[in-house]
Amino acid sequence: MTITDKNSSRERPDRGIRGVTILGSTGSIGINTLDVLARHSGKYRIVALTANTQVDRLFEQCRRFLPLKAVMLDPRAAAQLKEKVQQAGLDIDVLSGVDGLNAVATHTQAHIVVAAIVGAAGLLPTLTAVRAGKRVLLANKEPLVMSGHVFIEEAQRCGAELLPVDSEHNAIFQCMPDGFRAGNPAAAVRRIFLTCSGGPFRAATPESLAAVTPEQACAHPNWVMGRKISVDSATLMNKGLELIEAGWLFGVTPDQVEIVIHPQSVIHSLVEYVDGSVLAQLGNPDMRTPIAHALAWPDRIESGVKSLNLLEVARLDFSPPDMERFPCLRLAYEAARGGGTMPAILNAANEVAVQAFLDRRIGFTDIPRVIEHTLSSLPASRDVQLDAVLSSDLRARDVASSFIAAREPRVGQGVS
Ligand code: NAD
Ligand code: MG
Secondary structure (H helix, E strand, O other): OOHHHHHHHHHOOOOOOEEEEEEOOOOHHHHHHHHHHHOOOOOEEEEEEEEOOOHHHHHHHHHHHOOOEEEEOOHHHHHHHHHHHHHOOOOOEEEEHHHHHHHHHOOOOOOEEEEOOOOHHHHHHHHHHHHOOOEEEEOOOHHHHHHHHHHHHHHHHHOOEEEEOOHHHHHHHHHOOOOOOOOOOOOOEEEEEEEEOOOOOOOOOHHHHOOOOHHHHOOOOOOOOOHHHHHHHHHOHHHHHHHHHHHHHHOOOHHHEEEEEOOOOOEEEEEEEOOOOEEEEEOOOOOHHHHHHHHHOOOOOOOOOOOOOHHHHOOOOOEOOOOOOOHHHHHHHHHHHHOOOHHHHHHHHHHHHHHHHHOOOOOOOHHHHHHHHHHHHOOOOOOOOHHHHHHHHHHHHHHHHHHHHHHOOOOOOOOO
């Protein structure tokens, strides 16, 4: 090979090497995925990396991992990245917008697409990857919560593999019988136990919750994660979203899922079979384990996660969740049981409320109030096709935003 062959050889597929696109590579899941992939450069090649606006971080990742393509959702950020890439003499094609995300989600050399964008913004590119028949590693749970019906149906129609990366769902997947495929009901499974750390306010009094700041809410005791999921973990909405996610992935009803508070985060979830057997998956709380599992499945690869020291763990505790102190979990159960577009409305109102909390426009205990108001203001439809879901998402965002705006003190009026 001569130097001038470089471009053509980069476009040429290597036998046995799996191409990977990471949607949301600059976030917590994206960074953990790159850490695992860096340990296996002979097995995987990075096809594309994407981010929203973080130019410097994506540029550093481009320099280190030399993807074929890099996408920034924001066109101005894409122009800045392009300039940096050119100045550094890197041979990387820089794209922008949702079209750019869709292009790398369907790239012929990407066998695996890691869905690690946060929130509903990940829905369309992830669905595009599913429709292209990819192996899709699902960290981004919100799209499945909104439109699980569409995802499961399209995955089956297009031959895509949906592999859960959310640690609980990955644990459940690992405890499922051989041959199990996401989206099908599992034979002989009686119940699923979804474990929950309880978040940073597990033992907080109801009065102290009202004064919680974004910094306190984002300081999770066991996991380091993006800000949105950190707040969701603090309100327990994360477990509510996971309840709905489990319903789609494992074909179980909300009443077949039991949520248990397990503060050590060592058992990542459990599956009970009809004969009374209960299988669990354990490990240190480190997202590189589920990421490595889903990348290599059905094989296993090193993830860099240190061995679990059971003697150090010493004890495992379990208790029921408190739905009065954490009303988000009750609201999620209601949406899960209600079905139709209710989960999409719940998710949209939650996204708006969490952002308003992070922006210090509302308090921590206002988050469930915004969601409850939105759920009771909008009639849920039984229609679960994509158009109905997307229009419910938009309407819920409007209702939630207006509710928040109406409660804010107007400029010049002060707070009475
Ligand atoms: P994060 O905020 O750290 O990263 C989000 C990524 O998405 C970033 O790369 C960001 O640039 C990109 N992004 C944000 N908004 C975007 C938009 N509108 N369009 C395109 N890209 C956008 O989030 P995270 O903690 O890595 O979580 C990602 C997803 O994985 C979430 O859905 C979360 O619920 C799920 N998840 C995360 C963890 C975890 O440990 N972090 C565990 C389980 C599930
Ligand atoms: Mg989880």
